[in-house]
Amino acid sequence: MATSAGMDVDNVDEHYLERAAASSSTPASLKPFYPKLQQLHDRKLWYQLTLIIEEFLNHPDSQAPPIQIELYDHFVRRFSPKINQLQLAAIGVKVARQYADPAEALQFLEQLATKVDAPESQDAYVYALMEAAHFKLLLGDSDGTKAAMDKCGKILDGFDAVETAVHASFYRVCGDFYKAKAEYASYYKNSLLYLACVNVDVDLTDEARVQRAHDLSISALLGDTIYNFGELLLHPILASLGKSAQHSWLSEMLFAFNAGDIGRFEALSPHLGKEPILAENLPFLRQKMCLMSLIESVFKRAADDRTIGFATIAAETKLPVDEVEHLVMKALSLKLIRGTLDQVEQLARITWVQPRVLDHRQIQALQMRLNNWCAKVEEVSEYVKNQTPELFISA
Numbered sequence: 001m002a003t004s005a006g007m008d009v010d011n012v013d014e015h016y017l018e019r020a021a022a023s024s025s026t027p028a029s030l031k032p033f034y035p036k037l038q039q040l041h042d043r044k045l046w047y048q049l050t051l052i053i054e055e056f057l058n059h060p061d062s063q064a065p066p067i068q069i070e071l072y073d074h075f076v077r078r079f080s081p082k083i084n085q086l087q088l089a090a091i092g093v094k095v096a097r098q099y100a101d102p103a104e105a106l107q108f109l110e111q112l113a114t115k116v117d118a119p120e121s122q123d124a125y126v127y128a129l130m131e132a133a134h135f136k137l138l139l140g141d142s143d144g145t146k147a148a149m150d151k152c153g154k155i156l157d158g159f160d161a162v163e164t165a166v167h168a169s170f171y172r173v174c175g176d177f178y179k180a181k182a183e184y185a186s187y188y189k190n191s192l193l194y195l196a197c198v199n200v201d202v203d204l205t206d207e208a209r210v211q212r213a214h215d216l217s218i219s220a221l222l223g224d225t226i227y228n229f230g231e232l233l234l235h236p237i238l239a240s241l242g243k244s245a246q247h248s249w250l251s252e253m254l255f256a257f258n259a260g261d262i263g264r265f266e267a268l269s270p271h272l273g274k275e276p277i278l279a280e281n282l283p284f285l286r287q288k289m290c291l292m293s294l295i296e297s298v299f300k301r302a303a304d305d306r307t308i309g310f311a312t313i314a315a316e317t318k319l320p321v322d323e324v325e326h327l328v329m330k331a332l333s334l335k336l337i338r339g340t341l342d343q344v345e346q347l348a349r350i351t352w353v354q355p356r357v358l359d360h361r362q363i364q365a366l367q368m369r370l371n372n373w374c375a376k377v378e379e380v381s382e383y384v385k386n387q388t389p390e391l392f393i394s395a
């Protein structure tokens with residue numbers, strides 16, 4: 001189906017365009033495109049031609065293979081050096097999805113990556129290479145996928161700016177790689193970065209939104225370095241879970257963890273059996289919940305009220321007192337808090353707690369603390385003014 005790379009790029013296969021327009025197998029809605037393509041090519045209006053090609057590829061009736069593949073092989077391939085190379089890569093990425101065999105799609109994208117590998121079109125090169133890496137991952141070539149990630153990451157670091165589609169491709173494939181490796185924290189980071197590069201409501205289907213929210217929730221719960229879910233809880237993607245009867249409990253579980261609400265966690269625990277990977281990691285989840293409860297306990301206290309007795313921590317985390325010291329040491333080692341332990345006095349003196357992305361409830365609590373602080377400042381101001389009126393002479 002592919003044409004020879006040695007053919008003249010300006011020698012458009014007019015017979016193909018004519019055949020496609022006249023063929024009874026061509027959907028009627030697509031037939032008007034072919035004369036337009038011919039006309040724009042003849043006039044060398046490359047930008048306008050690219051727009052029509054993109055419109056063609058986005059048309060619902062062009063999604064049936066091999067319509068897009070034939071258009072690329074018999075038409076686009078011939079003048080590909082004439083058009084914007086990033087747009088060429090975007091066209092190629094769409095066409096590659098029509099191949100039923102991932103190996104064919106990989107070969108197609110690797111050839112495209114080689115074609116656009118020039119100093120002035122490294123963004124297109126990264127785009128094509130990362131999409132090729134997607135198919136490598138599907139074929140089980142994790143080493144090849146990782147090599148592409150490392151190579152493209154270095155190239156992207158050298159850019160001052162790049163189209164969001166390129167970054168979206170990079171972060172999506174990186175996320176898929178880390179998901180396959182069960183590296184939860186890395187998946188969580190890359191998946192959120194991917195979502196920052198796309199329009200969730202436009203670029204993702206309902207099913208894709210639910211799956212992405214589900215995977216992010218699992219990674220947030222199982223990530224051994226993720227102790228603040230605020231960024232996910234405030235993201236629109238999470239609303240997808242609330243609409244899913246199968247996964248809505250996951251959203252509630254995230255809020256319970258973020259609030260350090262052990263009672264709510266215990267109430268939701270029967271649902272863990274629906275996700276075997278969570279059920280298998282129940283001891284880890286319990287420890288993580290205790291750490292989240294400790295963090296929340298420290299966070300909601302004023303800076304001058306963070307010397308906390310072991311008995312208080314035990315009551316708030318629902319742990320035996322003799323396990324509190326280990327819990328606080330774990331929080332210190334994870335750099336969730338800073339401070340010291342007084343084993344004799346059974347006290348934890350906390351001087352710092354990890355900054356957090358706050359949910360709405362926590363913001364309201366912070367606002368209340370700020371209002372209380374302002375009221376205290378006002379009281380002190382009035383006291384000083386009454387004690388030393390000579391210092392406050394009205395104009």
